[in-house]
Amino acid sequence: MKNQILLGLSLTSLLLPAGLLAAPAPQGGPVAHTTPPLVSPEPPKWEDRRVKGVFEASRMRQAMANLPAAASADEVEVALSEALPQVYRATKGDLPVIGELVAGLRKQPGAVEAMARQYRELPAEAIEQRLVVLGILGEMKRPDAVAQLREVIWAPLPPADSQAELLTERDFEEMVQAKAVQGLAYLETPQADAAVREVIERHEALHVRVSAIDAYMWNHGDSPKTAAELYRLLPAEMHLYVERPRFHSGMDRQEFNRRLRAWQRKWGSRPESPTSDLDHDGGVK
Amino acid sequence: MRAAMNALALVLALVLLPAGAGAVCPNTVETDEQAMWNVHGCWPAFRDWFRPYFNLQHDHWDGGWGWETCDPTQAFPKMWNSAYLITYSLEDWSPGPWHSDIDYQRWGAGSQHGFRFEPEDGGGPYAQAFWGTFRTDRVEMRCPSFNYRTAGQRAGTMLHESGHHIHKDLSHMANRPGSNCSEPCSDDWYFHYFNAYPYGSLAGHKHSPVQIQIEYLCDLAEFGESWVPYMIGVIAQSESNDRMNNRIRNPPGWTCGQPRPVYVPPPPPVCGNGVCESGETSWSCPNDCGSGGGFCGDGFCDVWQGECSSNCSSDCFSGELCQ
Numbered sequence: 001m002k003n004q005i006l007l008g009l010s011l012t013s014l015l016l017p018a019g020l021l022a023a024p025a026p027q028g029g030p031v032a033h034t035t036p037p038l039v040s041p042e043p044p045k046w047e048d049r050r051v052k053g054v055f056e057a058s059r060m061r062q063a064m065a066n067l068p069a070a071a072s073a074d075e076v077e078v079a080l081s082e083a084l085p086q087v088y089r090a091t092k093g094d095l096p097v098i099g100e101l102v103a104g105l106r107k108q109p110g111a112v113e114a115m116a117r118q119y120r121e122l123p124a125e126a127i128e129q130r131l132v133v134l135g136i137l138g139e140m141k142r143p144d145a146v147a148q149l150r151e152v153i154w155a156p157l158p159p160a161d162s163q164a165e166l167l168t169e170r171d172f173e174e175m176v177q178a179k180a181v182q183g184l185a186y187l188e189t190p191q192a193d194a195a196v197r198e199v200i201e202r203h204e205a206l207h208v209r210v211s212a213i214d215a216y217m218w219n220h221g222d223s224p225k226t227a228a229e230l231y232r233l234l235p236a237e238m239h240l241y242v243e244r245p246r247f248h249s250g251m252d253r254q255e256f257n258r259r260l261r262a263w264q265r266k267w268g269s270r271p272e273s274p275t276s277d278l279d280h281d282g283g284v285k
Numbered sequence: 286m287r288a289a290m291n292a293l294a295l296v297l298a299l300v301l302l303p304a305g306a307g308a309v310c311p312n313t314v315e316t317d318e319q320a321m322w323n324v325h326g327c328w329p330a331f332r333d334w335f336r337p338y339f340n341l342q343h344d345h346w347d348g349g350w351g352w353e354t355c356d357p358t359q360a361f362p363k364m365w366n367s368a369y370l371i372t373y374s375l376e377d378w379s380p381g382p383w384h385s386d387i388d389y390q391r392w393g394a395g396s397q398h399g400f401r402f403e404p405e406d407g408g409g410p411y412a413q414a415f416w417g418t419f420r421t422d423r424v425e426m427r428c429p430s431f432n433y434r435t436a437g438q439r440a441g442t443m444l445h446e447s448g449h450h451i452h453k454d455l456s457h458m459a460n461r462p463g464s465n466c467s468e469p470c471s472d473d474w475y476f477h478y479f480n481a482y483p484y485g486s487l488a489g490h491k492h493s494p495v496q497i498q499i500e501y502l503c504d505l506a507e508f509g510e511s512w513v514p515y516m517i518g519v520i521a522q523s524e525s526n527d528r529m530n531n532r533i534r535n536p537p538g539w540t541c542g543q544p545r546p547v548y549v550p551p552p553p554p555v556c557g558n559g560v561c562e563s564g565e566t567s568w569s570c571p572n573d574c575g576s577g578g579g580f581c582g583d584g585f586c587d588v589w590q591g592e593c594s595s596n597c598s599s600d601c602f603s604g605e606l607c608q
Contacts, residue, residue, distance in 0.1 A: 043331065043338070043372050044330040046373045048512075049324070049325050049328055050323065050324055050326070051323040051324075051326050054323045088317070089320050089514075091320070091511060091512050091513060091515055092509055092510070092512070092513050092515055092518055094515065095515065098515070098547065128517075128520045129516070131516075131519050131523060132516060132519055134546070135546040135547045136546070136547060137546075138546030139545070139546040139547035166409070166410045166429065167524065171527050171531065174527060174531075175527050178523065178526070182544045182546045183546045186545060186546055206531065207530040207531055210540075211526065211544065214540050214544045215544035218544045218545070219544075240536060240538075244539050244540050245538075245539050246539065246540050246542065246544075247503055247540070247542070248541075249507045250543075251380070253380035253479055256479055256539075257478045257479055257480075260479070260539055261478070263539075264476070267536075268476070268536075268538055
């Protein structure tokens, strides 16, 4: 008993200074509010320090140039094994070169099957790469890709289980399916349009349905006729997703704001004041 | 007695263990992380600035986290990549992103809001913000934010968590029907128009944590500099839209980007070439578009010209207050 009391006192004396009995301890540091250090608010001026030669456009071009006019899926796959790693290293400024790759693949009969094989070989957690491969498959605008795209879109989703800070496997799979829907809608064939409308009507995930609506509208020129078609197709609670403006780099800002204002008046509640009544400079509270 | 002494020794060992001596997250190799690293090539001047500005401290990020390394498989260099994106990645031409680099940089700066970023070798959420009595104000960056998550997504997480410190009264709220959350996890959207306030003046305008994350990710996807790795932009757009649909209670009313499978954005307009191009205005480029300026009734709240809700209610909502 005496030992237990001594042990208890020892523990108490050790833990109290660390505040462990009062609240969960921070990891790996003293429990004290630190005074923000005096730091320069201005970062160093940006310098172009890019490592040259990381993205090898010539290698990608050569792989495509080596293909015969009507290459088999196997032959295209060999070329893709050279080209896709370059795509993964590309920057936004390299997009025109990726456009060349897509144009080259579009002409190859075996390209859809080869891309589908590449997609299937990617690990599930390689979401960015899956998005990129599906994007290229869709941008090829090949009607024979419908089956491959539908297979992705209708793959069973994991159950919803999520919290704000963490995206789950389901979120990522919904992103992938939304990318596949973009490819399907981009085909603009009667068969593909019907397949997109099926997604709009029946898909289990709100995000995938909403993405399908947006892609369908965009590929039909955002016409009032298409909007009317979707209003007929959709239940009332989904109507607010039909005519949303898109925030993108080529937009006209006044047109964007005009459409956003129109959307707000039709569907939105009065916007809340964006002005905070808090001390924005933060500090210890 | 022996058992008690052993227990005491164990407690002593745990309590006195030096900071940073614990386990670290597994180092993982990601193509996009290396691509991002190749952009700045381990630039020491930026490292020396961002460490104190974002408030990452040596005693937390040393000891296996990569404080001194140029190895982008480790956690600290990955934070470096994300801080670099927050600081430099956006084209700030007008009409450009929702907010500018400097807005996001100030928003995410731990030193400006009294908290620090620390690594944590646990799972669960990407990151978590802590504050209050008997606690160090901090953001714990956990292993899921370092493994198989791009520098852009991590930058969004940093801004999200910073939002908790800036607006401590906000919590993640109840779900909206159709949300894919199984527990309370949706934020409110604090509505504002594009360019509702000029670049550099985001401070003081309330944004929920998920909202600032969505706006940043969309800006990164649409207005990222030409050196931003392509894959970072692709998933930034996807996550922006996913969060808009699945993590916001009152839909924002817009969508991020054009729904084309591979979208090649047009080059920004060139002010001074004598052509009033799409995206240029008399305000942003009077040389090309004339100097007429905005006017009340043009559907745009021209705050830089003194428009506000009391003198131009047709263009400005009540939140757009007069100075």
